[in-house]
Amino acid sequence: MSVLFIKINNFMCNNSFFSFMNEQKELLLQNGQFKTAVSYSCTLNSFFNFRRGKDLGIEEVTSELIQSYQSWLKQRGVVANTSSFYMRVLRAVYNKAVKKNLTVQQRPFEEVYTGIDKTQKRALTIEALRLLRNLDLSHKKKLAYARDLFMFSFYTRGMAFVDMAHLCKENIKEGTITYHRKKTGQKLVIGLESCMAEIIERYSSFTKDSDYVLPILHSDNPRNIQVQYYNALRYQNIQLKKIEKLLDIPHLHLTTYVPRHAWASIARENGVSLSVISEGMGHTSEKTTRIYLASLSQVVMDEANHKVLSSI
Structure with a gap:
C-alpha cells in the first residue's frame, strides 16, 4: 500500500497531534471519503517531514509553529496554493480537536495564508504537444507509460484520468469508445482512432486478465480501487513533472488536467465551434448553449476530434 496510506504508530507524547490526525484520516477511509483521506495523508506527510518525525501535543500547535511551517514550505519552493491547501487541512484537523475538547482554541492559523490564488492555465501549444509525443523515452519505460496516458487523454477529447x-x-465496441463521465454521469461516445488503439494495444499484455482497458487499476475491492486510483493519480503527476524537465520548455506545466485543456484550446484554434467543443468534452455547465442547440451528431463529434488529432 502506498506511503499515502501508511499508518503512523508509536508516538511518544500525550495528546499526540499526529496520532489524532491519523485517526481522522482512518475515519475518512472507513466512511468512503477517499479523496479527503488522501488530502489528510499528503498534509500529514508534509507536516511530519517539517517536524523531522518529532511528535507534538495538540496544544503545541501554535501560531509561531504554523508560521514556521509556512516559511519551511516556501523555502522548499512549495507554491502558495499548495501551502494554503496544507494549512486548511491542518486547520480542519485542529478545529476537530478543539470540538472534542482536546485543546483550547488558540487560532494558530490566523497569521498564515489560507486563501486560493487564481492561477493562469496554460494549455500546451501544438508545437509543445508534438515535442512531447515524439520525445524519445525508449529507455525510460515509466515515463513512456505516463506520456502514453497523457496522450490517450488528449486523443480522447480530454478524457479525465478517473474515466481512463x-x-x-x-x-x-464497433470502433467506438462509449462511457459515462464519473463527474457528471453524462454519456460520451468517441470514435476509436488509430492513435488510441495503438496505446491500448501497447498495454494489452498487462490487462489480458483484467476488465480494464489500461493498467491503472488492478482490484475489484471498492476500497482498494479508490486507494489505487488516488495513488495512480499522484504517481502520474509526479512522472509528468519529470517529463517537464526533459522537455525543458519555458512555462511548461504538465498535469493530468492539461490534456483536457489542450484539446479544447487546439480545437478552438482549428476552428471547431464552442458548442462542439462543449459537447465533445461532455460539459454540462454550458447551459445557455444547450438551450439553443440539440445534441450534436456522432459524425460531427468524430470529425472534430479527427481534425484536432490531424493537426499534430
Missing part, C-alpha cells in the same frame, strides 16, 4: 482508469473493455 475505470474504462473497461466492454466500453469499446
Whole structure:
C-alpha cells in the first residue's frame, strides 16, 4: 500500500497531534471519503517531514509553529496554493480537536495564508504537444507509460484520468469508445482512432486478465480501487513533472488536467465551434448553449476530434 496510506504508530507524547490526525484520516477511509483521506495523508506527510518525525501535543500547535511551517514550505519552493491547501487541512484537523475538547482554541492559523490564488492555465501549444509525443523515452519505460496516458487523454477529447482508469473493455465496441463521465454521469461516445488503439494495444499484455482497458487499476475491492486510483493519480503527476524537465520548455506545466485543456484550446484554434467543443468534452455547465442547440451528431463529434488529432 502506498506511503499515502501508511499508518503512523508509536508516538511518544500525550495528546499526540499526529496520532489524532491519523485517526481522522482512518475515519475518512472507513466512511468512503477517499479523496479527503488522501488530502489528510499528503498534509500529514508534509507536516511530519517539517517536524523531522518529532511528535507534538495538540496544544503545541501554535501560531509561531504554523508560521514556521509556512516559511519551511516556501523555502522548499512549495507554491502558495499548495501551502494554503496544507494549512486548511491542518486547520480542519485542529478545529476537530478543539470540538472534542482536546485543546483550547488558540487560532494558530490566523497569521498564515489560507486563501486560493487564481492561477493562469496554460494549455500546451501544438508545437509543445508534438515535442512531447515524439520525445524519445525508449529507455525510460515509466515515463513512456505516463506520456502514453497523457496522450490517450488528449486523443480522447480530454478524457479525465478517473474515466481512463475505470474504462473497461466492454466500453469499446464497433470502433467506438462509449462511457459515462464519473463527474457528471453524462454519456460520451468517441470514435476509436488509430492513435488510441495503438496505446491500448501497447498495454494489452498487462490487462489480458483484467476488465480494464489500461493498467491503472488492478482490484475489484471498492476500497482498494479508490486507494489505487488516488495513488495512480499522484504517481502520474509526479512522472509528468519529470517529463517537464526533459522537455525543458519555458512555462511548461504538465498535469493530468492539461490534456483536457489542450484539446479544447487546439480545437478552438482549428476552428471547431464552442458548442462542439462543449459537447465533445461532455460539459454540462454550458447551459445557455444547450438551450439553443440539440445534441450534436456522432459524425460531427468524430470529425472534430479527427481534425484536432490531424493537426499534430
